[in-house]
Amino acid sequence: MSKLNPAVTVKDHQSGNTKAGVILVEYGDYQCPYCGRAYPLIKKLLKEKGEQVHFVFRNFPLQEIHPMALSAALAAEASAMQHKFWEMHDMIFENQKELSLGALLKFSKDLGLDEQRFGRDWQSESTLSRVEADFESGLHSGVNGTPTFFVNGNRLNTYDETYASLLQAVMTPAL
Numbered sequence: 001m002s003k004l005n006p007a008v009t010v011k012d013h014q015s016g017n018t019k020a021g022v023i024l025v026e027y028g029d030y031q032c033p034y035c036g037r038a039y040p041l042i043k044k045l046l047k048e049k050g051e052q053v054h055f056v057f058r059n060f061p062l063q064e065i066h067p068m069a070l071s072a073a074l075a076a077e078a079s080a081m082q083h084k085f086w087e088m089h090d091m092i093f094e095n096q097k098e099l100s101l102g103a104l105l106k107f108s109k110d111l112g113l114d115e116q117r118f119g120r121d122w123q124s125e126s127t128l129s130r131v132e133a134d135f136e137s138g139l140h141s142g143v144n145g146t147p148t149f150f151v152n153g154n155r156l157n158t159y160d161e162t163y164a165s166l167l168q169a170v171m172t173p174a175l
Contacts, residue, residue, distance in 0.1 A: 062145075068100065
């Protein structure tokens with residue numbers, strides 16, 4: 001069984017209860033249709049079980065098959081620098097079928113971000129390094145497709161694109 005490597009740190013994008021007994025990590029690609037289908041399931045899980053679940057999102061843009069994935073990941077990271085990661089993350093997934101450079105710029109404007117700062121951060125080497133670090137951690141963890149989930153550090157192999165399978169894995173994690 002694949003293990004999460006590295007473990008979750010304060011540098012990760014986190015939601016839910018950071019003191020929860022269950023840590024769910026997703027390696028995701030903003031343009032991946034499977035990640036798009038998982039997105040509302042995770043939102044539902046956090047709404048219903050947010051006190052019991054600590055959720056972490058790591059970027060794993062599959063650029064060869066999803067040409068907008070890297071730009072979207074960079075946009076989310078640039079938004080994080082203005083404390084709007086989750087807002088951009090959600091907006092991208094909720095508008096996944098319309099992804100384009102123009103759409104990402106519109107999202108930043110809709111979120112009230114400082115547009116000049118967003119543009120600089122979106123194109124900065126440090127933002128790219130952040131996305132690459134997530135991707136590398138995915139490779140070290142045995143990720144080869146998206147979405148890939150880990151529950152308490154163990155790769156989740158029972159997710160079958162249903163809420164029931166996600167809930168089952170999170171509520172009865174392997175020890």
